[in-house]
Amino acid sequence: MRASVVAVVTLMLLAAPAVHADEPVMSTSADLDGDGKPEAISVQWADGDAQFVLKVGSATVRGKTNDAEVRGVFITDVDGSDKWKEVAVHMGLTDDDSRNTVYGFDGKTLKEMGSVRTLTEVRGNGIVLSDSWMGFWNLREKYSLDRKAWKLNHVPQELYFVGTEATVKQSFPIVRSHKDKAVVANLAQGSKIQVLAAMPVGAKRYGDYWYLVKSSTGLLGWTQVQNLHDKTEGLPWAG
Template sequence: MKTIRRTFAVTTFLLLTPLGAIAREPVKSLSEDLNGDGKKEAISLQWKEGDSTYVLKVGGSTAQGRGDESRVEGVSVVDLNTKDKWKELLVHIELPWDEHRLDIYGFDGKELKPLGSVPTLDQAHGNGIFLSDDWWGFWNRRDKYVLNREKWKIERMPQNVYYVGEEATVTTSFPLTFDRSGKDVVANLATNSKILVLAADPAIPGKLPWFLVKSSTGLLGWAEGEALTQNTTGLPFHE
């Protein structure tokens, strides 16, 4: 029996921009002009080894965060939108199973503002938009985020389903259904046939997604997550 768990995550973030955005390795302290007033703020991150609680300080403003069973790695500076005057802070958190989290903060000149958290920060081009990748057992969930400066929040753009694009071989026949209710069987997949997992719908927190699958005969249908992972081989699980 195979169990889906997100055992792999990108360990670094990649900032791709010709606009001079800043990306640094996480540290305990640094100085940077975060609000565009021409003066550098003193930035520090304090935590105790083995304790998931941290205190982020910028000037006289502080923010506290924590994550259960996590380890703090440090803080770095990034410029998510090079067209405005602000820069953002990333608190790097290491989670169990080699997962990561980035807590993102802004500073308006007076106080720290929590903007949100993401697993990774990828393909940020300095225009206020970035992608975040999160490994879900055998597929990568990619989300798009937009920095909303008026609300001082990062906002995730909703997707109906997420692209998967992984091939597998059926070891025991299981059904594809018309929709995600599990009713109205479209096809029963033949043993030893090849399938293509096209998309995932992780709509229900804490439960395995439903997957949109293409059969070897070209039929499309939905497969329940447990049936797919238990009755196929070849999916790229990271152990």
């Protein structure tokens, strides 16, 4: 394991308070293109439709629902240093189907900038932070605004911070890596462990993860979610 990886996951970071978006509405108005005149903004969708229709002024665009319920739109400002604001179409009722498709308006046309699970933090610095609940931890993803391309670009991470503690109720091994199954330690029953980070394995965005665990003796190794679910207690599991 590289020293840089260990250093990153063992640091304790203090998170700033989140900036959450407003509740979605089916229609509103806002000055999206910075010309000093507010545009009428609305989203049209009927239960069961595969598409929604977003209207800003005289501009119209259609977007896919991916079988999620359209709850409305809200206004956000990804980059407070420029003149534009953005409108997001919010879909879904649960963590599993939540989705926000973000659009920019240049005064003439609507531009789809990207889709994120949640708009957890939008501070006007060109960065969007998005949280997804992963059973017992929040997966935090970063998106960076490319204003020239009118796109929110996903910034992938090798590891995602977990930061939870559990008690081992049945001993299980932690291994060197998901490819190298050499045992680093067998976790003792009744001992406390820290789940430090998660590493995605495979092509699916929200698919399989391996988890970096710190033992009560200070050793680091990897395990899969089934061991954490079946052989530990104290993790904040929620559906």
